[in-house]
Amino acid sequence: MSRNHEQIRTQVLAIVKRLAPEIDPARIIPDKPLRTQIDLDSMDWLNVLASIHEYMGVDIPERDYGKVVTLDGIVAYLAERLPE
Amino acid sequence: MRPLLIRKSPADSPSLAPGSAFSWPQVGHDLGLSANGHLNIAALAVDRHAHSARADRTAFRFLGADGNTRSVSYRELAELTDRFGNALTSLGVVRGDCIFVLCDRVCALYVAVLGALKVGAVVSPLFQSFGPEPIRNRIAQAAGKVLVTSSSLYQRRVASLRAELPSLEHVLLIDDSGAGGIADTLDLATLLRDAPNTPALVATAAEDPALLHFTSGTTGLPKGALHVHGAVLTHYASARSALDLRPDDVFWCTADPGWVTGTSYGIIAPLVLGATSIVDEADFDPLRWIHILESERVNVWYTAPTAIRLLMKAGPELFAGHRFPDLRFIASVGEALNPEAVCWGLEAFGRPIHDNWWQSETGGIMIANTAALDIKPGSMGRPLPGVVAHVVRHLEGEPVTLIETPDTVGELALETGWPSMFRGYLGQPARYRDCFAGKLYLTGDLVRRDADGYYWFVGRSDDVIKSSGHLIGAFEVESALMEHPAVAEAGVIGKPDVLAGEVIKAFVVVKHDIAADEDLRLELLAHARRRLGAAVAPKEIAFVPALPHTRSGKIMRRLLKAKELGLPEGDCSTLA
Numbered sequence: 223m224s225r226n227h228e229q230i231r232t233q234v235l236a237i238v239k240r241l242a243p244e245i246d247p248a249r250i251i252p253d254k255p256l257r258t259q260i261d262l263d264s265m266d267w268l269n270v271l272a273s274i275h276e277y278m279g280v281d282i283p284e285r286d287y288g289k290v291v292t293l294d295g296i297v298a299y300l301a302e303r304l305p306e
Numbered sequence: 307m308r309p310l311l312i313r314k315s316p317a318d319s320p321s322l323a324p325g326s327a328f329s330w331p332q333v334g335h336d337l338g339l340s341a342n343g344h345l346n347i348a349a350l351a352v353d354r355h356a357h358s359a360r361a362d363r364t365a366f367r368f369l370g371a372d373g374n375t376r377s378v379s380y381r382e383l384a385e386l387t388d389r390f391g392n393a394l395t396s397l398g399v400v401r402g403d404c405i406f407v408l409c410d411r412v413c414a415l416y417v418a419v420l421g422a423l424k425v426g427a428v429v430s431p432l433f434q435s436f437g438p439e440p441i442r443n444r445i446a447q448a449a450g451k452v453l454v455t456s457s458s459l460y461q462r463r464v465a466s467l468r469a470e471l472p473s474l475e476h477v478l479l480i481d482d483s484g485a486g487g488i489a490d491t492l493d494l495a496t497l498l499r500d501a502p503n504t505p506a507l508v509a510t511a512a513e514d515p516a517l518l519h520f521t522s523g524t525t526g527l528p529k530g531a532l533h534v535h536g537a538v539l540t541h542y543a544s545a546r547s548a549l550d551l552r553p554d555d556v557f558w559c560t561a562d563p564g565w566v567t568g569t570s571y572g573i574i575a576p577l578v579l580g581a582t583s584i585v586d587e588a589d590f591d592p593l594r595w596i597h598i599l600e601s602e603r604v605n606v607w608y609t610a611p612t613a614i615r616l617l618m619k620a621g622p623e624l625f626a627g628h629r630f631p632d633l634r635f636i637a638s639v640g641e642a643l644n645p646e647a648v649c650w651g652l653e654a655f656g657r658p659i660h661d662n663w664w665q666s667e668t669g670g671i672m673i674a675n676t677a678a679l680d681i682k683p684g685s686m687g688r689p690l691p692g693v694v695a696h697v698v699r700h701l702e703g704e705p706v707t708l709i710e711t712p713d714t715v716g717e718l719a720l721e722t723g724w725p726s727m728f729r730g731y732l733g734q735p736a737r738y739r740d741c742f743a744g745k746l747y748l749t750g751d752l753v754r755r756d757a758d759g760y761y762w763f764v765g766r767s768d769d770v771i772k773s774s775g776h777l778i779g780a781f782e783v784e785s786a787l788m789e790h791p792a793v794a795e796a797g798v799i800g801k802p803d804v805l806a807g808e809v810i811k812a813f814v815v816v817k818h819d820i821a822a823d824e825d826l827r828l829e830l831l832a833h834a835r836r837r838l839g840a841a842v843a844p845k846e847i848a849f850v851p852a853l854p855h856t857r858s859g860k861i862m863r864r865l866l867k868a869k870e871l872g873l874p875e876g877d878c879s880t881l882a
Contacts, residue, residue, distance in 0.1 A: 240828070242831075242835060242840070243828040243829070243831050243832035243835075244831075244832035244833075244835045244836045255371060255589075257589055258371075258410075258458075261435060261437070261835065261839055261840045262840055263435050263774075263840035264589065264590050264612070264616075265773075265774065265803075265805070265806050265809060266840055267589070268616075283620070284593065284616070284619070284620030284621075284624055285592070285593050285623075285624055287591045287592060287593065287594075288591055288593055288594060
């Protein structure tokens with residue numbers, strides 16, 4: 223994993239943790255759907271996406287929701303759209 | 307421009323026989339009820355078709371989150387539910403025992419609900435986003451004997467509660483694969499394999515208890531609204547009248563069975579009709595949903611305002627290249643659907659969206675925009691056949707009186723006698739009695755009725771919060787917050803939200819000498835989410851120096867809400 227990926231992962235987890243502070247990031251399996259592992263309802267999930275937009279400057283449109291199901295998916299999606 | 311009236315033509319409802327008189331006994335006759343008084347929801351929903359020429363028709367089509375699909379015919383469903391019912395019997399479950407289900411929308415959940423109904427057990431579905439406290443409270447109230455769940459949910463939410471739930475004799479795991487790795491649980495697959503597939507049905511009657519749906523009130527803990535097997539008459543009749551559902555249809559109810567819509571219309575009603583039900587195991591995903599509507603050739607779609615608003619937000623480009631020639635009827639429930647959303651259906655699908663109204667206590671749809679009825683966007687429609695509604699003046703200490711003048715706001719009341727009316731709040735007879743005035747059930751919802759007989763939702767007559775279509779009681783949330791050692795007092799309101807209707811916001815007063823800082827805010831948020839789960843925990847927490855109280859010491863939640871909205875605090879009348 224590149225340094226860029228590692229930074230993105232840390233940022234995403236910080237965003238999730240601010241909205242759902244009870245989670246333990248170490249227990250997240252990165253290639254399994256995120257929302258089935260941690261307790262995020264649909265409003266939490268929209269807030270995660272809004273925060274990614276706000277803090278990382280990447281808008282994830284509805285048509286791409288299928289690409290950001292797992293933590294790995296989110297990181298890869300953002301890595302493609304963020305400067306190296 | 308948005309129309310004020312969406313006109314319907316006879317072509318919109320060709321299935322309706324003109325002038326056919328409605329009566330509940332006639333509905334029973336249509337369902338082939340026998341004269342001996344025996345009536346069982348699962349027998350009508352499953353066995354009746356399994357022993358007919360429609361036995362091989364698909365009852366459920368499960369769409370896995372991983373892309374796999376599984377179709378289950380009525381014949382297979384009858385065998386699976388017989389096995390499940392017999393497995394329950396072998397575990398010592400008898401009529402009237404309460405069975406809870408808590409899992410994803412997978413086949414095992416549907417088999418468990420219907421199999422338990424077959425043997426006369428009372429079924430109570432729980433929502434997956436409930437945390438340990440709502441789960442413990444509900445199972446304890448109903449003295450639940452069996453819980454059907456997944457190993458992941460069991461370990462995260464239930465295992466630590468077992469000692470507090472002495473009534474809970476058996477936990478059946480849907481995904482243990484015979485491993486037996488988790489203490490004090492049983493593997494459902496093994497139980498089903500070992501259980502006989504002989505008929506499990508017991509001879510229940512119309513007034514025997516069948517379903518228990520927990521709902522929230524202004525005060526106290528959630529109330530368990532008890533429903534009987536006879537409710538199936540409403541499920542059947544309303545699916546035809548309010549949803550225009552027909553036996554050859556593919557039907558998709560997007561509600562989770564953890565909520566009453568997902569049970570009455572996600573499990574029971576389409577099966578009783580003999581239709582095919584789509585079950586999507588994945589979370590909401592706009593493109594996935596469009597794909598399902600199109601490729602599964604859904605004819606009737608029953609969904610919710612929050613989902614509709616999210617699809618609207620996604621924009622028309624999401625629909626580009628998709629066609630929905632099979633989609634005949636779209637309905638919505640959960641909260642009043644805004645007129646823009648009703649009309650958006652015309653643009654996106656070429657069909658308007660039909661709002662309807664009911665609640666846990668009514669067991670089924672009561673007031674609806676039907677296929678034949680011209681739509682006034684923003685209205686919940688008119689009472690269904692067999693339902694008699696009134697607008698009443700209901701003031702503390704005064705007799706309840708009918709309001710006949712059109713467009714006058716009052717409480718929505720229903721004449722008792724429809725089959726799916728709840729028969730009690732579990733263990734709370736006084737609260738049940740308080741819901742009635744003579745022959746009228748008082749719904750707690752404020753409405754007005756226009757001169758054409760259309761009903762319009764105005765608000766709640768109490769402080770109950772409605773978030774994403776689900777009722778949440780402020781008391782349950784406040785109690786959990788106050789268990790935290792730093793909290794002196796908490797007041798909880800529904801804060802208006804464009805997508806969810808309302809989101810839960812908590813105002814917290816901390817104890818003397820405690821620093822109300824960001825660390826504590828996150829700690830309280832984590833505490834509430836751990837206890838209550840994402841669906842019930844607050845989305846926002848704000849610290850305040852004090853909360854407003856009535857003279858009797860009750861928190862004035864309406865005043866908190868007025869402050870939040872920047873309204874004049876003296877006049878809270880608009881907050882109803």
